[in-house]
Each structure stands twice: as structure tokens, then as C-alpha cells.
Amino acid sequence: MVLWIVIxxxxxxxxxxxxxxxxVLARLPELAxxxxxxxxxxxxxxALGDELAVLQERAESVRQQTVVTQQRIEVIKAARGRA
Known part of the structure; x- marks a missing residue:
């Protein structure tokens, strides 16, 4: 009797x-x-992260160019002011 219960x-x-x-096996295609x-x-x-890194580098380059341009403008203004 105990054997049948265990079985x-x-x-x-x-x-x-x-x-x-x-x-679980029925959901495998959906999970795949x-x-x-x-x-x-x-x-x-x-890919977007890579593009972002490129854009950040470009923005930094443009910022540096802007600083240089502003410095040149100041030099030109100072030279005109003296003349």
C-alpha cells in the first residue's frame, strides 16, 4: 500500500x-x-553611442574654433581701436 502511494x-x-x-518549451520560439x-x-x-561620441568630438572642435575666432575678433577690434 505504501509503495503505491510513493509511486x-x-x-x-x-x-x-x-x-x-x-x-517553457512552447514559449521558446517567442523567447527567441x-x-x-x-x-x-x-x-x-x-551605433547611436558611437555616433554620439563622434558628435561630441565635433562639438568640442567647433567650440575650440569658436574660442579662437573670438580671440581673433578681439585682436582685430583692439587693433582698430588703436589705429
């Missing part, structure tokens, strides 16, 4: 495990698509 509990446990595994979408987003975010 029944073991079979019930295996049945629950099989149902849980079936649910979601993974591909996330990888695509990550690649786009990386």
Missing part, C-alpha cells in the same frame, strides 16, 4: 514537471524572437 506521488511529480517543461529584437536594439543603441 503515485512520484508519477504526479513527474507529470507536474513535464507540464511545466512543456509550457524577443532575444533577436533585443539584440537588434542593443546594436542600434551601440
Amino acid at each position: 503515485g506521488v512520484a508519477v504526479l511529480g513527474l507529470l507536474v514537471l513535464a507540464l511545466a517543461a512543456r509550457a 524572437r524577443a532575444l533577436r529584437r533585443l539584440e537588434d536594439r542593443q546594436a542600434r543603441a551601440q
